[in-house]
Amino acid sequence: MTGHHHGPPDVPGVAIAPPEAVKAPEVSSLKLLATLAIAGAAAGLLVVAVYRATLPTIEKYQAAKVEGAVREVLKAPARWDTLYLQQGALTKSPTSGDDRKGLPTAYLGFDGSGKPLGAAVTAQEPGFQEEVLLMIGFEPSSGTLIGFKVLEEKETPGLGDKIERDTSFGSQFPGRIAPLKGVKARNATDPSQVQTITGATISSRAVIRIINHAVEKWQPLLTAYEKGGTK
Amino acid sequence: MTNVVAPPPAVVSVPAAVLDFVPGAPPPATIWADTWRGIAAENPVLVQMLGMCPTMAVTNVLANGIAMGVATMFVLVGSGLFVSLFRKYIAHEVRITSYILIIATFVTLADLLLAASFPEISKALGPFIPLIVANCLLLGRAEAFAAKVGPVRAVADGMGMGIGFTLSLMAMSAIRELLGRGSLLGIDILGPHWEPWVFMVLPPGGFFTLGLLLLTAGWIDQMKRRRRVAVAR
Numbered sequence: 001m002t003g004h005h006h007g008p009p010d011v012p013g014v015a016i017a018p019p020e021a022v023k024a025p026e027v028s029s030l031k032l033l034a035t036l037a038i039a040g041a042a043a044g045l046l047v048v049a050v051y052r053a054t055l056p057t058i059e060k061y062q063a064a065k066v067e068g069a070v071r072e073v074l075k076a077p078a079r080w081d082t083l084y085l086q087q088g089a090l091t092k093s094p095t096s097g098d099d100r101k102g103l104p105t106a107y108l109g110f111d112g113s114g115k116p117l118g119a120a121v122t123a124q125e126p127g128f129q130e131e132v133l134l135m136i137g138f139e140p141s142s143g144t145l146i147g148f149k150v151l152e153e154k155e156t157p158g159l160g161d162k163i164e165r166d167t168s169f170g171s172q173f174p175g176r177i178a179p180l181k182g183v184k185a186r187n188a189t190d191p192s193q194v195q196t197i198t199g200a201t202i203s204s205r206a207v208i209r210i211i212n213h214a215v216e217k218w219q220p221l222l223t224a225y226e227k228g229g230t231k
Numbered sequence: 232m233t234n235v236v237a238p239p240p241a242v243v244s245v246p247a248a249v250l251d252f253v254p255g256a257p258p259p260a261t262i263w264a265d266t267w268r269g270i271a272a273e274n275p276v277l278v279q280m281l282g283m284c285p286t287m288a289v290t291n292v293l294a295n296g297i298a299m300g301v302a303t304m305f306v307l308v309g310s311g312l313f314v315s316l317f318r319k320y321i322a323h324e325v326r327i328t329s330y331i332l333i334i335a336t337f338v339t340l341a342d343l344l345l346a347a348s349f350p351e352i353s354k355a356l357g358p359f360i361p362l363i364v365a366n367c368l369l370l371g372r373a374e375a376f377a378a379k380v381g382p383v384r385a386v387a388d389g390m391g392m393g394i395g396f397t398l399s400l401m402a403m404s405a406i407r408e409l410l411g412r413g414s415l416l417g418i419d420i421l422g423p424h425w426e427p428w429v430f431m432v433l434p435p436g437g438f439f440t441l442g443l444l445l446l447t448a449g450w451i452d453q454m455k456r457r458r459r460v461a462v463a464r
Contacts, residue, residue, distance in 0.1 A: 032324055157433065
């Protein structure tokens with residue numbers, strides 16, 4: 001080693017570092033801190049700037065996705081009201097102070113003459129691999145399904161993901177009455193029976209379970225809201 | 232030190248090729264050579280075997296493979312540029328922290344930009360875009376290359392490595408989607424009578440495809456070596 005007064009710092013990996021790094025004088029901790037602080041602040045500013053710039057686009061996309069799903073599961077309503085669940089009851093205008101986005105939401109659809117068509121709600125429960133998120137459209141008074149749409153799933157490709165891709169599975173649901181029952185029989189005749197997909201029994205049953213739970217949870221709330229709304 | 236290879240005139244071609252793999256400062260090279268290295272001779276997936284996690288996890292369909300490759304390329308180029316620009320100001324003691332900070336910033340930007348421009352792909356890739364920060368390819372290029380050369384070379388290397396990574400992921404995901412779904416980019420190719428090989432889009436198909444690609448890359452490499460030896464004789 002060359003005749004340094006302090007001796008070089010004992011840093012691992014110094015052997016393969018370029019010679020300039022070995023000769024460099026010891027840097028004070030304060031300078032190291034300052035370097036990292038400045039770099040961190042610059043990085044933070046950049047991330048915040050891009051976050052703010054992209055946020056409207058991301059939110060717009062999410063809103064459009066919900067809108068499309070509501071349209072689909074309620075079979076093209078003329079308009080709909082967004083209802084928020086607050087303190088055990090549904091309301092069109094939640095009291096301020098609560099974050100609207102955090103509240104459970106239902107969408108009440110109407111046809112052109114103002115007649116209620118049904119309600120769309122989202123529900124999420126475990127499927128075969130991860131949570132399955134559905135948008136479910138149903139008629140609150142009778143529990144008759146209008147349709148459902150898979151918003152998110154990570155089921156096995158080619159098997160479990162048929163809950164989203166297999167139209168002959170999804171097309172069974174409109175007109176069926178909750179609570180539903182999954183059957184393997186080829187001809188499901190009972191209005192509450194749904195034929196499960198071969199090779200995707202668990203995923204099919206997950207869909208049925210999610211729908212049943214959602215109807216069970218939202219049916220009394222929506223019925224109470226519709227009664228109160230006529231006042 | 233390493234770049235004084237001039238004096239002996241004749242049989243220098245073999246040591247010069249070996250010098251590319253010497254750790255420490257990379258020998259001088261043209262921008263084209265810096266770019267080409269990542270695409271072929273030191274392809275991240277097929278030669279360096281880096282970034283295996285995204286290579287396995289997201290290559291089930293072609294669109295995901297392309298998006299992952301391009302996002303990684305964006306981070307490679309951006310972090311390479313900044314690591315190189317600030318290489319004289321980053322103290323040796325905090326260099327890894329600083330590189331990770333720079334990489335993490337670009338990964339976050341890539342994640343946000345992807346979510347804003349291609350939401351469906353962003354959702355399909357899920358946590359694997361944020362996980363680019365843990366891809367050793369990025370820290371590897373920052374430490375081994377970008378921190379030791381000027382910004383132009385660093386960007387060229389980032390481009391090359393990014394293109395090499397993207398091409399490998401595209402090859403993986405194209406094979407897997409074609410056989411596993413019968414389609415490419417979601418467009419049906421093999422027709423309704425094709426019974427999909429479901430296992431190709433599942434994890435075993437990833438290992439299988441990677442093995443086949445590595446075998447092919449090995450064969451090509453071997454053929455080239457033989458030809459080189461034959462020419463030397």
